[in-house]
Amino acid sequence: MKHGNKILSLAILAALSANTLPASAAAPDKVRVVVSFQPGKAAEIHKAAAAAHGAVVHEIFGMDAMALEVPTQALKGLQNNPNVLYVEEDEKRYALALSKQGATGGQSVPYGISMVQADQLSDASAGNRKVCIVDSGIDANHEDLVGNRLTGEWDRGTGWWYTDENHHGSHVAGTIAAVNNALGVVGVNPNKNIQLHIVKVFGADGWAYSSSLTTAVNKCGAAGANVISMSLGGGRPMKTEEKAFSTLAAKNVLSIAAAGNDGTTAVSYPAGYASVVSVGALDANKEWASFSQYNSKVELSAPGVSVLSTVPMGTGAAPSLTVGNAAYTVSEMEGSPKASASAPLANFGLGDKVDGSVSGKICLIQRGTVDFATKVSNCQASGGKGAVVYNNVAGGFGGTLGTTVTAIPSVTASQADGQAMLGQLGQTATVSVAPANYASWDGTSMATPHVSAVAALVWSLHTNCTAAQLRVSLDNSAMDLGTAGRDAKFGFGLVQAKAAHDRINSMGCGK
Template identity: 40%
Template structure:
């Protein structure tokens, strides 16, 4: 497929030449250049003209390039091969092997037994007269969450953060899709009775209460670890149970280490009481402590409840998202822009469409009215577009694609779409990040079984990959959780590593050389300094300071031969210093 430029439209081209380029460049704004080439914008008339000039050799389209994701899912079909979700790589879960002794209690909507991608002999649960059997889903959410924790490493489907880890399932959501805080308090007790040492909750709501809070305090006091989702409203509101100090609050990030725009970010300061009884406390337990991948997370679904797609353009696979219009189609492609009108060029072809201007359903209808046989809608912001095409009359397969792949898709000549019902699908939310951290915690803890939940919690914070503002911030907390780094930290520091350590001091800067002598007449001190990056240095001799230019020398004498002198030289106005000298 090609899109021809209109006479007045300019595109960017690379011009290569054999000899002097002065005539070729004349009258053009050069955008980039190198040896025997330069880049310019040309319309059709300009292209024709430059080809006639002396020294011209070749003209090529200056193709656009887009940033690639730092971490990506494995490519392929989970029905026929095992895929590793991007968050497993991002959080280093693929760098550790699960040991024994851990059990994760998943408090959610149940884990449906129809999905075979679990080590079912390691999974137990509690039935409830109000919510039904734990192994029958109350919606796909709980099955998706459980897969992120511990989907089996078995050669197909997806792999969890802690593959095959024993799990206990508590189904707390009723038919309306919610439960009470008292249900969570009771569930915590059931988790404890079942022998779980980690609780993960991808749920939350407003208002704290002491009964619920005390249940989680008791669990952590018994050596356990409790995690809960920060929430998905993209604001600074504190949700519960994540907002209790005894519960580790988890935020979500994407595959490019960016915070998810929906991830809530309450402060770590809480105020209670009124008047003279008003108190304020700051503790990292009141805010987000760490994050993990929670944007477009691939995991398990109850059998057949997900829609999954595969998209190739010019025989190269690209990321895609299925819609309600599933099926299989292959053919030539035609670019329809934003598809705001019927386009005869799409007859018998797969429509390539930019997001924007009109609804997804209207785009599909215009493709169908043009005689199209399928549609690929490309996002206008980073990531794959997930579409609601309710109301379209089109019956052919329709998938969404990512802005990052736009150049390849728009420039393609052929495409192939396969989509249909699947046991695997995507969800986004802090609900997806929370079980990821729970799985990481189980993985790390299984390699350091003598630790307590509080010590595992501290290690995860101490080794998180700092993102966003330097140090702890309200969005990322301490950063993106890292399994291997946390395990190495515990190996080096034992379980009592404590709270996250302060940042290391800056490395020594510059050189200080000194010598001195003592005699009956007093003390003599000689110093020389050089190699500092600042133009001036601050010199301190036993607390008395002054500023001098960099690269200098000085001598000092004192009347008292018994006095000890400590000399430091630092970059001016900083704490970046050379090692001290003492006389």
């Protein structure tokens, strides 16, 4: 998630009252704003937009509000329209995942399942709960998601819920409900009982406007969702968005969102609203993830580092490397083609120039000086059959080729492994990047579905609890980490399914 300070012209600043902000827009002389208006006055707002030579770009479902794109000079008149309550910037919301690493093989249990105690509770009653996933859709035909109780929405901008061009939503869904079927992974609720409702707000680019998010969560409520899971966020609050979440909370819906991945004290929204649970990320050692935003709004923590889950079939990448008789653990060079190559290993130095001596060989390249795309492209231009980029500092890493298209497979390796391979030059190396249906990702995006799924699991066993009471029980039963009591990095601590269940059993709801 990246946020930049917007440079606002004096004309725009003068056009709005002190408690509103204008938006950046597709055209330099236009802005995209959300207008909240008097009940029953939608037709008048349409007329006002047209009169201002603007357009209605989104009508927010379930609310007297819509997004308009209008000329900058029309903002003052819009703000002063008697049918208008307020005008605010239509902020952007982003998917909150970081690095990606493919995986293949038989079924495994991700470390997060036991960390949140999901393996200590039965999900046999989970059919009485519905989790609404607001994200990029899912691959409904995925081998590890098929058979779940799935419903969803069609969206004019993003299409049908059962496809996932961004891959993010499928990863989230797997953490919640990947099936116990001898394939891939298992989710927190693995036995096809939990109800999932999918609302697709992201396309392949992984962002959406707040107005679209507001429509999405209102549709979750209309579909009967008990829990809304949002692995997304943005840098500024929105009145209209906040009102939607407050209304949902009053209707007994529990909303849960990612705290953000900037690693700062900045507050992300919707996680920052009082009616939304903000989720921070931990690693497998229950340590705070350095990318996880930390502030007074963080309420619960959950696994968010190297979380293995589902991605659309065949879209993941599983890298592998052998040199001679040694197999090395390598990471994905994002953008590498799915391919395999075997050839003698050759030292290609820093890979900063074309060198015909590596023709017909696998290039071993040290990280540094030039970008990864240049290194791999130079290897290819030299006649190299594949590339291995090893770290110039301790540890492994993941790289990306960006928009550069290459034809040879490429992977990354740790510094120690790279140095070991320097002693194997001339031996046959096999670099492979195979298609995968699963991937390990980092992010508060990955932590959020753990909490959403645990909330639904515990609630399914205590349907007499309200959403507000369940929230208190989850907070009070969390494993305290870091500074004693609630703190900025961990909130109340690591969410615990069994502990929450036991607490409600012994003390009642909301204790």
